Amino acid sequence: MLRAARLLGPGRGAALTLDKQLPVAAGIGGGSSDAAAALRALAALWRLPLDGLDTLALGADVPACLAARPLWVGGVGEALEPAGELPELAIVLANPRRALPTAAVFRARSGPFGAPGRFAMPRDAAGLVAALGRCRNDLTEAAIALVPEIAAVLDALAALPGALLARMSGSGATCFALFAERAGAERAARRLAAEHPGWWVKAGRLSPV
Numbered sequence: 420m421l422r423a424a425r426l427l428g429p430g431r432g433a434a435l436t437l438d439k440q441l442p443v444a445a446g447i448g449g450g451s452s453d454a455a456a457a458l459r460a461l462a463a464l465w466r467l468p469l470d471g472l473d474t475l476a477l478g479a480d481v482p483a484c485l486a487a488r489p490l491w492v493g494g495v496g497e498a499l500e501p502a503g504e505l506p507e508l509a510i511v512l513a514n515p516r517r518a519l520p521t522a523a524v525f526r527a528r529s530g531p532f533g534a535p536g537r538f539a540m541p542r543d544a545a546g547l548v549a550a551l552g553r554c555r556n557d558l559t560e561a562a563i564a565l566v567p568e569i570a571a572v573l574d575a576l577a578a579l580p581g582a583l584l585a586r587m588s589g590s591g592a593t594c595f596a597l598f599a600e601r602a603g604a605e606r607a608a609r610r611l612a613a614e615h616p617g618w619w620v621k622a623g624r625l626s627p628v
Contacts, residue, residue: 420435420437420453420454420456420457421435422454422477423454423455423457423458423461423475423477424457424461426475426476426477427457427458427461427462427465427467427472427475428461428465428467431461431465433461433464433465435457437453439453442514442516442518442593442619443518444518444519444520444521445514445518445519445588445591445592445593445619446519446521446562446587446588446589446590446591446592446593447512447588447589447593448480448483448484448589450478451477451478451479451480451481451483451484452480452484454477454478454481454484455481455484455485455487456484458472458475458481458485459485469485472485478496479496479497480496481496482496482497482499483496483499486499488501488626488628489501489502489503489504489505489540489627489628490502491535491537493535502540503539503540504540504627504628505540505547505625505626505627505628506540506541506542506543506544506546506547506627507544507599507600507624507627508544508547508597508598508599508624508625509597509598509599509600509601509603509604509605509622509623509624509625510595510596510597510598510604510622510623510624510625511576511579511582511595511596511598511604511607511608511611511620511621511622512588512593512594512595512619512620512621512622512623513572513575513576513593513594513595513596513611513615513618513619513620514572514592514593514594514618514619514620515566515568515569515571515572515592515615515617515618516617516618516619517566517568517592518592519562519565519566519590519591519592521589521590523565524558524561524562524565524590524591525558525561525590527561527562527564527565528557528558528560528561532557533555533557536550536551536553536554536555538550544583544597544599545583547597548583548584548597551584551586551597552584555586556586556587556588556589558587558589558590558591559586559587559591562587562590562591562592563591566591566592568592569587569591569592569594572592572594572618573585573586573587573594575611575614575615576594576595576596576611577596579596579607579610579611580603580606580607580610581598581599581603581604581606581607582596582597582598582607583596583597583598583599584596584597585597593619597625601622601623601624604622604623604624605622607622608620608621608622
C-alpha cells in the first residue's frame with residue numbers, strides 16, 4: 420500500500436489503515452489487492468484519474484485486482500481480456516497457515532507450462548466446473564513439495580459435501596473448493612474449520628461481474 424501511494428502521488432499525504440483479513444504469501448493476491456484498493460482510494464481522495472494505474476510497477480497481479488472483474492490473464496499478468504459473466508457459484512478457501520512465497524514455488528518447479536485453458540464462459544455452475552475440470556494448476560506439484568500440507572487441504576476440500584471442484588489457488592498454499600450455492604459453502608466451511616482448527620478457512624460467493 421505504501422509503495423502504491425508513493426508511486427501514485429509523490430509528495431502527497433494521506434493516512435492509510437490496513438485491516439488484514441487474509442494470510443500472507445497465500446497465493447490469493449492479497450498484497451496485490453491491498454495495493455489496488457489503495458490506488459482506488461487515493462485516486463478518489465486526490466482526484467486523480469484511474470487511467471494508467473495498471474502500468475505502475477507494483478506486481479503482476481495488481482492490474483487484475485484493479486479491474487475487479489472476471490478476466491483471462493496472460494503474459495506475466497499484464498495481458499487482460501474480459502472472461503464474461505460468471506454463473507452463480509460459491510467458494511470455500513482454506514490455508515494451512517503456511518506462508519509460501521511465489522518465487523520459491525517457481526524455483527522448485529521444472530518442465531514446460533501447459534497451454535492456456537481458455538473457453539467460452541458457460542451459463543451455469545455445472546458447465547463452468549466441467550470446463551475447469553479439464554484445466555490444472557502447473558504450480559501444484561512444486562508447491563506440495565515445499566508445503567506437503569497442501570495435499571491434505573486439497574483432499575479435505577474435495578471431500579466436503581457439495582464440493583464440485585477443488586484446486587490450489589495461484590502458487591499456494593491456499594486452496595479452494597467450488598459450490599453451487601453459498602449456504603452449502605458456509606456449512607462446509609464450518610465443518611472444515613471444526614475438523615482443522617489450525618487452518619484459515621473462509622466461505623463466500625464469486626462475484627459474477
